[in-house]
Amino acid sequence: MKQKDLILYSGLIILGLAAPYLFSAFKVQLTYLCVLIVLAMTWNLQGGEMGYNSFGNILFYGLGMYLTASVQVGMFFPLAEWTESGGEKTFVHTTAQYFQGIGVGLLVAAIIPALVAGAIGYAILGLRGHYFAICTLGLGIAAGEIAGGIEIIGAGQGFTTPPFPAEIVDPEARGKFFYFTSFIVLVLAFIFVKYIYGSRFRLILNAIRDNEDKAEAMGIQTMKYKIVGWMVSAFFCGLAGGIMGGLIGYIDSTDVAFDGREMGVFMVLMAILGGKGTLWGPIIGATLFHFFKEGLWTFILGWQYVALGVLIVVIVIYFPEGLMGWLREKYPERFGEVIDEKDRKSQVELK
C-alpha cells in the first residue's frame, strides 16, 4: 500500500470513529449514511460492474430486516404473541438477551439473503438487460405485498422490533451502538469490495457487462460468477437491512422493509450519481445524496418525492456517467489513462 493511501484510509477511519462524538446530535443520520453507502457500494458491484441493473436488491434488505427482528424476538419469546401484542411491554429483553439476539439476528440476516440470492440466482440471472430489471422490480414489490399478508411477522399492522434495553441508562448508548455496528459493516464492505476491485473476479464481471456472449465463448462460466456477484450484494444488503430495522424500531412491510419507492430507488440513484463502475463513485454519490436529501427534505416538506422524481430524471438524462465518469472525462490522466497528445489533437480537428 502506498503511503498516500495509508494516510487517506487511516484518516477516514479516524474520522469515522470520531464522528459520533464530533457530531453527537447526528448519530442517527450518520448511521443512515453508513447504511446508504453500503447499499450503493454493493448495488454498484452488480449494477455497475456486472451490468445487471437490479431494482430488486430491496428484497434482500427487507428480508434481512424481518429476519433480524424475528430472530431477536424468536430466540427468547414466542414470535406470534409478540407481533399480536403489537410491541406491548409484556415481553422485555434483558440487556444480554438483546445483544445476543441482535448479534445472531444480523448473522442470520446476512447469510439467509445470500442463500436466497444463490437459490433464485440461476433462474433470475438468466434474464438479461431490461428483463432482469423488470423481473427484480417485480420480485421486490411481490415480497412487500406478500410480507404484508403474513400474520406471524405482523402482516399489515407492522412489527415492532425489541426496544433498546432500559437497563442501560446512558441516553447516547443506543445511537452509538447502531452507529458503530453500521460503521463496522461499512468497513467490512469496503475492504471486501476493494479486494474484489483488485482481483480477477472484477475483470470477469466487467467482461460479462461488456459482452456476455463473448465472455462465455472465452470459457468463463458466466452464470457462476453472476450468482456469486449477486450473493455478495445480498449479503451486505441483508446486514444493512437488519441494522436499519433495529434503528427504526418498527417494520412495515411496504413502507420500511420492502420500500422500493425509497431505499430501492435510492441505491440505484446514488450509484449512478457518483458514477457506476468505480470504487469511490457510489461512496461519494451516497454522501452527496444524503446531504442533499437531509438538507432539502425539510425545506420542501411534502414535495420531496416530486423533487426525487425530477432528480432521477435529470441525473439519468443529463448525467448518466455520474460524477466520477465526468471527472474521468475531464482529467483522464488522473485515472491512469494514458492519452496520446497527437491522437487527442487530431480528434479535436475532426470535430
Added chain:
Amino acid sequence: MDFLIFQVPMLMVQASLDGILLGILFALIAYGMALQWGVMNIINIAQGDLVILGGYIAYTMYLAGIHPAWGVIVSPIIMYFVGWALYKLVINKVVDRDLFISILATFGIAIVFQQLMNFIFGADVVVAQSEYGTTMLFDNSVTLPNSKIFSAFVSLAYAIALVVYMKKSKLGRAIRATAQNARAAKILGVDTEKVYAATFGINAALCGIAGALISITLTLHPYVGLPYTVRSFMIVIVAGLGNLPAVAISGMGLGLFEEFADYILGTEFRIGAVFMLLVFILVYRRFKLSKKREYLK
C-alpha cells in the same frame, strides 16, 4: 382444502365473467404499451400512472356534476396532450439510449406523477358512481355491474377503431413504418420525431380511456399505478409486440388469473400474486429459451 370457490360453483362463473371483463380493460392498456415499445423501444414504467391520471380526469368530471362515462371521450383528448408534452420534455431524450435509462427515467416520471396526484386529488380511495345498476344472472347468484359490461364494450370499440386507424390513415402507416425501420422511414420522408410524439400521445390517450373506465368500474388511488404497468408489461411479453388477438386473449387470461387468485389466496395477496406471476412468466420464458441457447431480447 375448503376454499369457498370450490364449494360454491356459481362463484366460478362470477370470477370468470369478472376476470374476462377486467381482462379486456388490461388488454387496452397493454396495447398502448406494445405500441410505444414497438415503435420507440421504450419501456414506460409510468404507464400505470398515466392510467390513474386518466381516471382522475373522469373523476373530476364526476365531481363537477358531469356523468363520468363522458370521461371516455374527454380523458383521452387531454391525455393525448399530456403524453405529447411528456415526450417533448423527457422521452425524446431517452429514445435512442440504453433501455435501462428509459426504465429509470420513466420510473422518475412515475414518482412525480404519483406525488402530484396525491397533492391534487388526496390520498383517499375514490370511485366515480356511474349508477348503471347491476345485471343479475342465474337466479341472482351472479351479479355483474353494468359498468363493467359498458367498460368492456368501450374498450373493444376503441381497440377496433385504433386498429383500423393504424391500417388506413397516413399517420398509422407512418407509425408502422417507423416501427419496422426508423432509419429507412426517415430517409423516405417520415418525420420520425413527429411520429414518436404522436405514438406516445396515442399511448397516453389509450391510458386515459382505460383510466376513465377504471374510475367507474374499480377504484382510484394515487399509488396504485405500478400494478397496471406490470400487468401490461406481462401481457405484452406473453403476447409479443403487435399481435393484437394474442394481446386480447392474454389480457383476459390475466384477468381470470387475478380473479381466481383473489378467491383462492385471499384479497391481500392479489397484487403480490400479479407480481409473482410476472416473475414466473419471465423465468419460464428464460428456461424455455435457454434450451435453444437463446435469451430474451
